[in-house]
Amino acid sequence: MGTGMLVDGQWQTEAYQTDEKGGFKRNPTTFRDRVTADNSSGFKAEAHRYHLYVSYACPWAHRTLILRQLKGLEDAISLSVVDPYMGDKGWQFSEASGAIPDLLFNAEYLQEVYVKADSHYTGRVTVPILWDKQKNTIVNNESREIIRMFDHEFNAIAKHPEVDFCPQELKPQIEETMDAIYNPINNGVYRSGFAESQEAYDEAVTELFTQLDRWEKVLSQQRYLCGEVITEADWCMFTTLVRFDWVYYVHFKCNIRHIYEYPNLWNYLKDLYQQPGVKETCNFDHIKQHYYRSHPFINPSGIVPKGPEINFDEAHNRS
Numbered sequence: 545m546g547t548g549m550l551v552d553g554q555w556q557t558e559a560y561q562t563d564e565k566g567g568f569k570r571n572p573t574t575f576r577d578r579v580t581a582d583n584s585s586g587f588k589a590e591a592h593r594y595h596l597y598v599s600y601a602c603p604w605a606h607r608t609l610i611l612r613q614l615k616g617l618e619d620a621i622s623l624s625v626v627d628p629y630m631g632d633k634g635w636q637f638s639e640a641s642g643a644i645p646d647l648l649f650n651a652e653y654l655q656e657v658y659v660k661a662d663s664h665y666t667g668r669v670t671v672p673i674l675w676d677k678q679k680n681t682i683v684n685n686e687s688r689e690i691i692r693m694f695d696h697e698f699n700a701i702a703k704h705p706e707v708d709f710c711p712q713e714l715k716p717q718i719e720e721t722m723d724a725i726y727n728p729i730n731n732g733v734y735r736s737g738f739a740e741s742q743e744a745y746d747e748a749v750t751e752l753f754t755q756l757d758r759w760e761k762v763l764s765q766q767r768y769l770c771g772e773v774i775t776e777a778d779w780c781m782f783t784t785l786v787r788f789d790w791v792y793y794v795h796f797k798c799n800i801r802h803i804y805e806y807p808n809l810w811n812y813l814k815d816l817y818q819q820p821g822v823k824e825t826c827n828f829d830h831i832k833q834h835y836y837r838s839h840p841f842i843n844p845s846g847i848v849p850k851g852p853e854i855n856f857d858e859a860h861n862r863s
């Protein structure tokens with residue numbers, strides 16, 4: 545969460561929002577159009593038409609990077625990567641190692657991209673963003689919808705159209721699983737870390753670990769969340785788990801257990817990390833730099849801790 549947002553196209557500095565009990569509130573995103581293979585939405589899936597804005601730090605954006613990579617859409621969908629540090633004006637572009645500047649508008653801040661799409665935009669300035677270079681607007685800024693588009697709508701131009709992370713017969717189970725992990729786990733780490741009352745924190749962290757315990761059991765019976773094949777639900781789980789021991793455990797006080805203390809979740813996490821193409825989407829330096837430096841209300845010194853020593857390349861036991 546940044547410390548500001550756009551209101552009627554103007555940047556305003558304000559704290560993120562909490563409910564009356566000090567619980568962290570995540571607002572729904574507003575750009576919700578769809579790219580379609582058959583152009584039924586008016587946004588046709590075409591090579592070189594769309595641009596993806598991400599942060600390597602962000603678990604939601606990371607999902608879209610993974611699908612772009614595993615479907616083989618790197619050449620067809622261009623990319624910008626913001627600087628890991630998020631300051632008073634929100635996400636910014638820079639020449640930092642790993643960052644890729646805004647080659648479309650040469651913007652300094654990501655907020656400029658939102659204003660280009662809608663000069664009266666009111667809302668948070670978040671990544672990921674899927675931008676349409678033809679209509680000059682944001683198509684969508686909701687990761688779960690963007691990954692489904694990458695998975696199914698771009699097959700005519702994808703290098704790996706045969707890969708399908710949401711096969712028809714598993715779709716209901718995949719949706720149900722993504723719903724089930726969203727609030728307690730994906731958003732749960734944020735609810736824990738951004739809680740402004742003991743009560744809100746206690747509730748979030750307890751629910752988070754209850755659900756991690758539950759999936760630990762499920763993964764003792766099957767290799768992936770929805771059975772024996774990797775699905776979109778696994779990528780949604782992955783981007784939270786891969787940040788957990790380095791960031792969420794310390795910075796967001798999710799410290800009941802590390803992921804490496806869960807035999808099944810830990811081996812499952814290494815299994816996913818070692819799938820071809822996935823580690824190329826992980827930038828641990830950006831992940832650590834972003835969280836520890838961008839939330840002075842949690843970590844005023846901005847000091848980035850060194851540990852723990854964990855190795856995602858170590859052999860896993862999932863096959």
Ligand SMILES: N[C@@H](CCC(=O)N[C@@H](CS)C(=O)NCC(=O)O)C(=O)O
Pocket residue numbers: 545546547548573601602603604605634668669670671672685686687688
């Ligand atoms: N629902 C969105 C959430 C995206 C989101 O919250 N991204 C964070 C980074 S992890 C962000 O850009 N926050 C900036 C802010 O809220 O000011 C999605 O899944 O795409």
